[in-house]
Amino acid sequence: MQATEMSIFAKVKPQAPLLSVKGLSKRYGTRIGCTDVAFDLWPGEVLGIVGESGSGKSTLLSCLAGHLAPDTGEVVFATASGPRDTLRMTEPERRRLARTDWAFVHQNPRDGLRMGVTAGGNVGERLMAVGARNYGSIRDAATDWLGRVEIDASRIDDRPSAFSGGMQQRLQIARNLVTGPRLVFMDEPTGGLDVSVQARLLDLLRGLVREMGLSAIIVTHDLAVVRLLADRLMVMKSGHVVEQGLTDQVLDDPQHAYTQLLVSSVLQV
Amino acid sequence: MTDQSYNFAYLDEQTKRMIRRAILKGVAVPGYQVPFASREMPMPYGWGTGGVQVTAACLVPEDVLKVIDQGADDTTNAVSIRKFFQRTAGVATTEATAEATVIQTRHRIPEQALTAGQILVYQVPIPEPLRFLEPRETETRKMHSLEEYGLMHVKLYEDIARHGSIATAYAYPVRVEGRYVMDPSPIPKFDNPKLSDSPALQLFGAGREQRIYALPPFTRVVSLDFDDHPFDPSKAPHDCDLCGAAESYLDEVITDDAGSRMFVCSDTDFCRSRREAGHVGRLGETAGGGA
Ligand SMILES: Nc1ncnc2c1ncn2[C@@H]1O[C@H](COP(=O)(O)OP(=O)(O)O)[C@@H](O)[C@H]1O
Ligand SMILES: [Mg+2]
Numbered sequence: 001m002q003a004t005e006m007s008i009f010a011k012v013k014p015q016a017p018l019l020s021v022k023g024l025s026k027r028y029g030t031r032i033g034c035t036d037v038a039f040d041l042w043p044g045e046v047l048g049i050v051g052e053s054g055s056g057k058s059t060l061l062s063c064l065a066g067h068l069a070p071d072t073g074e075v076v077f078a079t080a081s082g083p084r085d086t087l088r089m090t091e092p093e094r095r096r097l098a099r100t101d102w103a104f105v106h107q108n109p110r111d112g113l114r115m116g117v118t119a120g121g122n123v124g125e126r127l128m129a130v131g132a133r134n135y136g137s138i139r140d141a142a143t144d145w146l147g148r149v150e151i152d153a154s155r156i157d158d159r160p161s162a163f164s165g166g167m168q169q170r171l172q173i174a175r176n177l178v179t180g181p182r183l184v185f186m187d188e189p190t191g192g193l194d195v196s197v198q199a200r201l202l203d204l205l206r207g208l209v210r211e212m213g214l215s216a217i218i219v220t221h222d223l224a225v226v227r228l229l230a231d232r233l234m235v236m237k238s239g240h241v242v243e244q245g246l247t248d249q250v251l252d253d254p255q256h257a258y259t260q261l262l263v264s265s266v267l268q269v
Numbered sequence: 270m271t272d273q274s275y276n277f278a279y280l281d282e283q284t285k286r287m288i289r290r291a292i293l294k295g296v297a298v299p300g301y302q303v304p305f306a307s308r309e310m311p312m313p314y315g316w317g318t319g320g321v322q323v324t325a326a327c328l329v330p331e332d333v334l335k336v337i338d339q340g341a342d343d344t345t346n347a348v349s350i351r352k353f354f355q356r357t358a359g360v361a362t363t364e365a366t367a368e369a370t371v372i373q374t375r376h377r378i379p380e381q382a383l384t385a386g387q388i389l390v391y392q393v394p395i396p397e398p399l400r401f402l403e404p405r406e407t408e409t410r411k412m413h414s415l416e417e418y419g420l421m422h423v424k425l426y427e428d429i430a431r432h433g434s435i436a437t438a439y440a441y442p443v444r445v446e447g448r449y450v451m452d453p454s455p456i457p458k459f460d461n462p463k464l465s466d467s468p469a470l471q472l473f474g475a476g477r478e479q480r481i482y483a484l485p486p487f488t489r490v491v492s493l494d495f496d497d498h499p500f501d502p503s504k505a506p507h508d509c510d511l512c513g514a515a516e517s518y519l520d521e522v523i524t525d526d527a528g529s530r531m532f533v534c535s536d537t538d539f540c541r542s543r544r545e546a547g548h549v550g551r552l553g554e555t556a557g558g559g560a
Pocket of ligand 2: 057058059
């Protein structure tokens with residue numbers, strides 16, 4: 001036994017997955033939301049989920065993040081104290097996870113920001129939620145994060161309602177990343193933004209992902225987003241995962257007819 | 270003289286039992302907001318219907334009742350509540366804090382230290398301290414049950430960001446025995462230290478919102494703050510112009526058209542007792558004669 005553990009194979013053996021999903025299904029009455037989804041997400045990996053509107057991307061993401069209870073399946077997360085099926089956690093445990101190890105970036109920044117609270121307060125909230133009690137340090141962290149998402153420090157005491165859509169989205173990202181979450185869920189983070197604004201946000205996200213070594217699951221209908229950000233890709237159609245693999249492989253050599261349509265831009269969604 | 274067409278203290282015995290159960294539950298879980306079925310009272314909401322119901326459920330014929338509004342016994346609100354209980358319960362009333370067994374209050378804690386056996390009943394307009402940032406009741410209830418109180422500090426953060434210091438001067442949030450975050454009703458933060466470790470029983474009634482909560486005697490109550498912006502129960506840097514008290518909460522009073530002003534104790538009973546004991550403030554001679 002000991003000899004095996006000390007062998008070269010033990011050293012290159014990959015760690016456990018960060019998130020391991022099996023048999024995940026969610027129906028709305030008779031309609032399929034998503035069905036029999038399974039995948040592993042490895043630490044430091046960005047998984048893109050693509051598919052046309054109504055293919056089940058948001059349903060899947062909501063089930064993964066604990067916002068929606070799936071009918072069947074398991075979502076095992078590598079917590080600090082070992083792997084746990086988050087669907088079998090108590091609500092307090094899941095909420096604690098949601099404000100510490102996890103983060104969720106909504107498509108509409110209004111759903112992910114407190115519009116009546118200043119930019120600094122929005123960024124500081126997660127810090128205060130985990131016990132930060134020094135105003136100066138909270139403010140320093142907020143200033144630092146505003147800078148990292150390219151919002152001028154002079155805007156720290158402005159409310160998000162005074163910000164453009166792109167700035168609001170960047171603020172939402174700062175607010176989510178400030179506590180260094182281990183897994184970030186994003187639902188169409190560039191959706192609803194002008195094309196030029198999208199490009200800037202994508203660049204920024206790519207920088208953060210690389211710099212922080214983020215693990216993330218990003219839902220999008222925009223292949224440009226996954227090409228830039230995702231290591232791996234999952235293609236959904238009518239609630240089913242029809243193809244998954246490395247992003248370049250899937251995009252350059254799509255196997256499933258539906259993916260081929262997506263990639264050849266015949267299907268514009 | 271008790272008006273015989275009412276039950277003692279106006280409320281019927283069933284209602285009082287229901288309210289007493291809520292009070293007992295509140296005492297058992299300090300700082301926890303207990304829902305209760307608030308009754309229509311012969312006065313509008315905002316006039317202390319929650320406090321009145323709590324007082325009604327606590328009163329016994331031997332009680333001596335004091336009612337204050339902003340520290341004064343003679344304001345309309347205080348007078349009408351006192352009259353209400355004189356009529357419906359026939360209890361003795363007083364303005365002297367030390368003589369009262371039950372004190373109903375709006376916006377103040379008496380200056381004179383309360384003693385064992387006394388009950389202080391607060392009128393509460395909005396019992397939910399998290400309401401300011403989270404309007405959803407289902408969510409705030411969950412936050413209380415899971416002790417998710419980060420949002421309370423977001424409120425204080427916003428204060429400092431806007432005003433340079435924690436500007437919240439009334440209804441300053443507190444943590445009770447390290448567990449529930451509680452709104453102490455709109456008392457000035459100057460009064461917050463008196464909430465803690467009091468020998469008296471403190472009961473809070475919110476009529477419109479149908480909530481009762483409590484601080485049993487000798488409960489530890491801590492005002493929320495930041496390490497680098499500690500809680501400061503500041504008061505105006507003056508002495509009372511009538512009685513000279515340096516440590517009491519003061520009201521600013523405009524005395525003439527030329528804008529002359531004076532500072533006087535907001536607790537009228539405290540001020541009068543001091544003057545009767547011979548203390549004199551800066552303007553005490555002129556004002557003291559009439560008291
Ligand atoms: N709350 C809901 N009630 C009923 N059906 C829903 C609900 N949300 C989504 N659906 C259905 O589930 C399917 C997947 O939707 P969704 O997950 O929103 O897809 P996507 O995010 O890929 O656009 C669609 O057929 C949609 O109509
Ligand atoms: Mg969607």
